[in-house]
Amino acid sequence: MKWTIQLGIAVALVAFKGYASIDLSALSASEAGMKISQERKLKDKGWGSSEAEVEMIIVSATGEKNERRMKMRALEVIGDGDKLLTLFETPRDVKGTRFLSYSHISKPDQQWLYLPSIKRVKRIASANKSGPFMGSHFAYEDLSSFEIEKFDFKFLKKEPLEGVEHFVVEQTPKDKYSGYQRQVVWLNTKTFQASKKEYFDKAGNLVKRLTLSDYKLYKDKFWRPHSLRMEQLQTKETTLLKTHAMSFGHSFSEQDFSQASFKRMR
């Protein structure tokens, strides 16, 4: 009983703070969706650079597990999309392979792959974003940075998720090469971080559900989920993306994320 009251107060407080930070009155659904998304982006501005040790566990419908380990480095680019560098550590046959992507807000993304066995840097076609990342249930586009300019928004409703108030926003990708017709995202009204995301394919069917949890706060400002669970709803397969170590404030430069030097990443 006591617990329920405390939770109730907590929810009320969260909801109150949510209201305080953003006023959605007198806005149309798309204006409200845009306003929430802008606030989401603004709250995360200034994180600079990060590095994370990530484990990916792909679970088949029969429960068979496949693991991959990788290191991910990200660089915030003010005024444009972020740069992301991934170094694969396992499976062993692809160890040392690196993937570099530049996300852009107003032009096609750029992607390169470095193949260490033949020391070749290979450009990847920019439309190749809806395909699976490393045989997992994450598409390349699911892992790219969130940019306002890439979507049209629509505020759907406010609803509690596990007792915490959330904004439910529909986002429609503008890029015709996206594999999705739309995505619906549940954003915590206080932190503006996503707790859940649903993906609808081009035919409008709900195909995947992402649950984001184990959020940790960095530099007193930036929330990062340390557990991402993507469910493929038709096949009942899942991919877990677990972050084991994350750090901010690296002295990475634009050059470290250049096509000429990303092969050195360690």
Place this chain on the structure above:
Amino acid sequence: MKWYVWFFVTCASFNSGAAEFEQDHEIQLDQRLFANKPTGERAGRPVYGQSSVMLQSEFSWYDDTKTFHIKPFFRLDSHDDKRTKVDFREFYGEFYWQDYQLGVGLNKVFWGVLESRHIVDVINQVDLVESLDEEEKLGQPMLQFGSVEAWGSINIFLLPYFRERTFAGESGRLFPSGIDLLSPQYESGAEERHWDVALRINHYLEEFEYAISYFEGTNREPYLLNDPSGVRPYYVQMRQTGLEFQKAKASWLFKMEGIYRDDIANLWELGAGFEYTQVGVFDSIYDVGWLAEYLFDSQASDINKSVLFLGARLVFNDVQGTEVLFGIEQSVTDISEMNMRLEASGRLNADWKWAFELWGINADHAANEYYLIRNDDFMSLSVSYFF
């Protein structure tokens, strides 16, 4: 100073206390099966089957400002004494400071954008014993300096030692029997100790990528001279200028690379084509990449002068990473002259991998560069364990 002296200076400068160390190994069993008996009989040549075991290791030490790699390679073959060998694929140190990089030792460098042939790629000698696709290379002794500038990245190479092209042995396949390969001859009096130099500048502007390269020194590709006692590889001095261009547009990659080479003759070689990727073809998670490349070589025989390559790459996007690449290289001047290859690979589990390769050669005319290995159509299946 000899290159290996540089190398030991590099090693000595390494403070091993602060560095990370990693080692990885691959052991591979490989079985080749040939469709036909070899052209010409010679005792000891494999008739249908050829087996081998390969071990490749990689040791690396690194910290924030330098890395150091040793990659020994060892293969034991059932028949071919040239395929049984020990080599260092890599044995180098690299230093980084600001936007600069200095490398010293045996290393590999890749230039170019095409899939079917590597026209501008010139630094390393190819290892034809390992593979016909020219993607297996011998480690090249080098001193390399790289710099990343706002206008592009520049790489300068000093190459103090030359390594001969490897060919399969007379006791193996994929080399014509009845031909004795004699010791090489060099145009330069310095022979394999001639210092070669090379330079490449590359840059990208949004969807465009381009590179210009220059090489001066010993041609990696020998002229094969007929001698009363056999065939003698003759390595001449050359100057080569190369250009590469690539454009990424939605699902397309447009590619072009070419060289102008000046040695005892003048030649130019050009390749241009595209790769079109279909993501999630037929409502599946498969990707298909369609490849088409046109290749022109001014010095080749009429049959090989003008060639069309058509291929398809099927990516399964499964947890095993299964991929299949199929390609046909077809002479434009003579429709019957062609070769085809199929490469497929995937994982069995986290530590095991399989690979399959199939080569079919249709060369009826003696002028076709594949004529001498016309009866060597083969398939190979290999299984690798990583530890």
